[in-house]
Structures are given as structure tokens and as C-alpha cells.
Amino acid sequence: MGMKAISKLKSMMPPSLSRHCSHTPTASRNAANHPPSSLLDDFTRFCYQRDLPRAIRAMDAMQRLGLHADAVTYSELIKCCLSRRAIAEATLVRNHIFSGGYEPKTFLVNTLINMYVKFDHLEEAQALFDQMTERNVVSWTTMISAYCNVKLNDKALKLMVLMIRDGVRPNMFTYSSVLRACDSLFNLGQLHCGIFKAGLDSDVFVRSALIDIYAKWGELRCALCVFGEMVTGDSVVWNSIIGAFAQNNDGDGALNLFKRMKRAGFQADQPTLTSVLRACTGLALLELGTQVHVHVLKYDQDLILNNALLDMYCKCGSLEDAKSVFDRMVEKDVISWSTMIAGLAQNGYSREALNLFELMKVSGTKPNYITILGVLFACSHAGLVEDGWYHFRSMKNVYKIDPGREHFGCMIDLLGRAGKLDEAIKLIDEMEYEPDAIIWRPLLDACRVHQNMDVAEYAAKQVLNLDPEDAGTYILLSNIYANSQRWEDVAEVRKNMRERGVRKEPGCSWIEVNKQIHAFILGDSSHPQIVEINRQLNLLIHKLREVGYIPDTSFVLRDLEGEQKDDSIRYHSEKLAIAFGLMSLSRGKTIRIRKNLRICGDCHIFAKLTAKVENRTIVIRDPIRYHHFQDGICSCGDYW
DNA sequence: ATAGGGTTAG
Secondary structure (H helix, E strand, C coil): CCHHHHHHHHHCCCHHHHCCCCCCHHHHHHCCCCCHHHHHHHHHHHHHCCCHHHHHHHHHHHHHHCCCCCHHHHHHHHHHHHHCCCHHHHHHHHHHHCHHHCCCCHHHHHHHHHHHHHCCCHHHHHHHHHHCCCCCHHHHHHHHHHHHHCCCHHHHHHHHHHHHHCCCCCCHHHHHHHHHHCCCHHHHHHHHHHHHHCCCCCCHHHHHHHHHHHHHCCCHHHHHHHHHCCCCCCHHHHHHHHHHHHHCCCHHHHHHHHHHHHHCCCCCCHHHHHHHHHHHHHHCCHHHHHHHHHHHHHHCCCHHHHHHHHHHHHHCCCHHHHHHHHHHCCCCCHHHHHHHHHHHHHCCCHHHHHHHHHHHHHHCCCCCHHHHHHHHHHHHHHCCHHHHHHHHHHHHHCCCCCCCHHHHHHHHHHHHHCCCHHHHHHHHHHCCCCCCHHHHHHHHHHHHHHCCHHHHHHHHHHHHHHCCCCHHHHHHHHHHHHHCCCHHHHHHHHHHHHHHCCCCCCCEEEEEECCEEEEEECCCCCCCCHHHHHHHHHHHHHHHHHCCCCCCCCCCCCCCCCCCHHHCHHHCHHHHHHHHHHHHCCCCCCEEEEECCCCCHHHHHHHHHHHHHCCCCEEEECCCCEEEEECCEECCCCCC
16 A cells, blocks of 8 residues: 555544554655655664664654654663663653654553653652553552652552552552551551452462561561461572561571571572571671671672671671671671671770771761761760760761760760769750650669669659569669668569569570570579589689689679679679680680670679680670670770 | 562660
């Protein structure tokens, strides 16, 4: 059929139909010197060759002639714009596609929407979506997942409701994105029901999304249920469940699942190793963590994995290894710097932490909320009041970070430890926040160190008003009264505790020997070698007495949340763990202990003397910080 | 054309 014949045919069509044709009669007349068919061919070729400038030029000519190509060609062009981040060109393409009253297919509009989402132009994407006359499951899912990615959970959930009302059934793509938007266990349950009804519960994407969201809501049992229904193996689902346990501080659970994963024949990849390292971090398993390090070397460019490795070494008290990982990292982000700064500070190297913060500023990485917490922690544990004030003020002025409750808590800790209780109280008064436990607790700690009974009593009562379950504070309050021989008040506190059913957590210490964890719990003699351990402990105490050790049971006010006086200081769990470490770890090996309560003054002296007499390095990690005992002194400078 | 897993404090 000749060109004239086509024109004739088209001119007979109603205008609404002829708009959809690739060229109009006017167009073919104007294109006498450039046949439309070859223009279209050129355009198609340029698109597939990814020759963006030429494709755009051809498109321009087509637009002047009112020509349109097919949807697949346009989607090639859009891919090309995306890969070059060519936003201006992308907009030209969009305008061209809608020019001349042309109505693109749903498929093509979806591609355009997706393009704007990837360019982070959600308003444009939403505008296109709103204009659509026919929205399919892909259109809806693209928008929903876009809102999930920017954490506009409300919008995502609302769109899902509208989608269902519109008669479009969500598919596995929709569910695997929208699950992240759950803002309550209730709507999570509803979505899970929908998944069951649609028969999508066996999809691995849906499954891993379910595990992940249940874990985020702390529902490990539900996560395990979803995981347990898995028939076909999938490494991402494994990573989801291992991550679920690691993130909920169940390191044991994470490590057990990791073993099962390996037995099931799956290779550990970056997310697996990251979660395993996090589990080691939580359990203070330096030996296992070091073993994992070997496998990390395969992925030595992975930033997140290196950050997890760095944190593991910091939290296991192995600063030399941490520093070498940090120095070797080719890429460092705000988390790497923050981890290293906090790690140095918690291990007692405050000056180094502050020096590193200066380096961080020079490096061009902007500190965040958490970085500053590490910096203030460093100041408070080194008694650097002036530096503390300087950084506290500069966070708002220089970095535009509003100080949060935690930052005030750190400042109160800093002032309180330095004996400036008045200034600390003044800061609480000036603070715009309503004081809570994060504020009162450091004040209480300061009272403990500086033996200020009146303020301590006040602060303790404030903490208990806010958290009537806080065992450590009851103990402290009771000890404060005991110290002033206020026995009736002591009895009253104990009665309150009993009535509320508050029980003090027993002191517990852990030590890793040959990749096995040995736990020592106060008053528990179930360790198979307990007789030998006690013998060793008695010998040690005898040796220490010779160099002047006197068991001190008077650490009343020094023991805020530590094991209590009447727990019999002699059997505090870390003493047993130290004795066990001495007998089972070869000479020259560092004894590393993790415990659940803060170390008491007597155990602190005990550890210092043991380190000297036995010529050992001892590291004790308590819930807040680390003590490196060496040659009779501790890295905390007796200031904790 | 649309989807899932990992890191700092508390």
C-alpha cells in the first residue's frame, strides 16, 4: 500500500482513533524530504545502541512530525536515561510520549513511573500515576514500593487499601514491599492473612520480608514460624532469620541457625557474615569472631561487613585489631568513624577517641547524633569538662544536630563525675525535655561516686517513679539508707521490691576458652571444675593478701548496679571467671571476661592486683564500658 | 514494567 493510500484511509477515521496512529496525514506531507519510516528506524536503532544524543535528536524530529514509536523502543530509551542519570533527557522523552494527544499503553506509563521513582522524583511519579486511566498491579506496586523506600509508611498502606478497593489484587511483589510499612502488629497480622488467602506464603521474597518485619517487632517466634515453613532453601531467607536473631540480641540463636545453614549446604555471604559478627559482638566471642574475620577477607571491600568486623574487635576489647581493620578500610563512612571513636572511648582511650574525632572532621565525613554520643562519652570518662562543653555546644552550632536526651545524659554524667553536681542539676533545669531515666541515672551515678546522699535519694526516687521495675536503683537506694543506718528505710525499700516482685538479676560473668563459653553465676556451683576453680581462687586471694589486698565490703555507694554487698563479695562471678581464666588459658594470653552487671570496687582492685601479681592482661567488659587491667592499673583510671 | 537479607548508641 502506497503512502497516499494510507493517508486516505486515515483521513476517514474518526479523530479519536487517528490520534493513535503512528503518523498523521499532515505529518507525512511535511516529511517529504525525510521519509517517516526511515526516521523511525533511525530512532529505534539509536535507542538500542544506547546512543542517547542521537536518539533525542531523532525523537525531536519525530515529535515535529507527530510520529510515535512503539512502547518497547521507548522503554529502551528510558533505560538508557536511567543508566546515565540523564534527568533532563528523561523529561524530554516523557513530554514526547504524551505529545500530540498520544495515549501510551499502561506498560509504558509504568516504565515512566518507575523511572521517576528511581530518579527520586516521587511527585512526578505520583502525577503520572494519577493521570492513568487504567492502573494494573505493576502501577500500584511501583508506587507502594516507592513510598516504602522513603519510609512514608502511611502513604504506602493507604495506597494498598485503595488498590484493593479498585479491584486490583496484590501479588508477591506488592506484599514483599508493603510489609516493611507495617506500623503495628495488628496490620502486620492482617497482611499476613492476606498473604495466606492469596496463597503467596511460599514465595521466598514474601517469606524473607515477613521474617524481617516480625523480627523488627521483636516477634522472633513468629519469624521462626514463617522460617520453619520453608521447603525450598533460599540463602536470603536464611540471612533473614539469622539477622532476626542477631538484631534481637540473641547471639546464641543466630549462631545455631548459622550452623544449620552451613549444614544445609549454603555458603555464607556478606549479610550472613555481618550477622554472625554481630552475634559474636554481643556474646564477646573474640576467638570465633577472629575466625570469621578470615572469611571476611574475601569481601574486603564491603563497607557494612568491615564496620561489623570493626565493632566486633572494639566490643571484644581487642583495640589493636580494631585499629588495623580501621586503617585498612578503603572506604569509611560515618558508622566506621563513630564505631572506632566509641570503641576507643569505651575501652578507656578517651584522648585517642577525641584525636580521631578531629581526624574525622578533616576527612570530610559529617558526624551524626551517634558520633557525638561517643565523643561526649570520651569526655565524661576522662573528666574533660571543657572539651565536653565545647563538643556539646558545637553539635548544634556547627553540625546542626539537636542534642537529644542521650546527649544531655552524657553531659550530666560528665559534670556529675567531675563533682559538679550543681552544674548538672542546673543543666537538667534548663533542658527542654522532661527529665527521665536517661537523665536521672547519670546523676544518681555521680551521687554514688561523690557520696551525696540527699541528691541520690531524690534522683533514685525519680528513677523509680518512671521505672518501678529497676532493680539496680532499689539496691542503691537501700544501700544509701544502710550507709546512714536508716534501717527502717532499708526495710521499706526491700518490702517495696518484694511487693512489686522486682528481683535483682544475679551477677553473671562469661569467659571464652577454646571457643566454648563458660558462664559463672553468683551462687551457682554447677561448673564441672568448680572445686579446682575455688582452690585456685583461694590461692590467688592468699597471694593478693601478701601484696596488701584487703577484701573491701564497704563499697556501698560505689556499687550502683553492681552485685550487692550481701551477695558475698568473695564469690562475685568475675572473680571465679578470673580464677578459671588463669588456670585454663596459657601464660601470655589475655583473660577476657564479659559480665551482665557493672563491676564493683572490690573486684576492680582484685583484678588490678591479679594482673600485676600474675603478670596477665585482664579485660572485663561490663554493660557500659571496658576495663583493661595491666601491671596493676586499669585503663579506666579508676573512674567508672 | 513491580519484590526480600547486613553496620554505630539505647
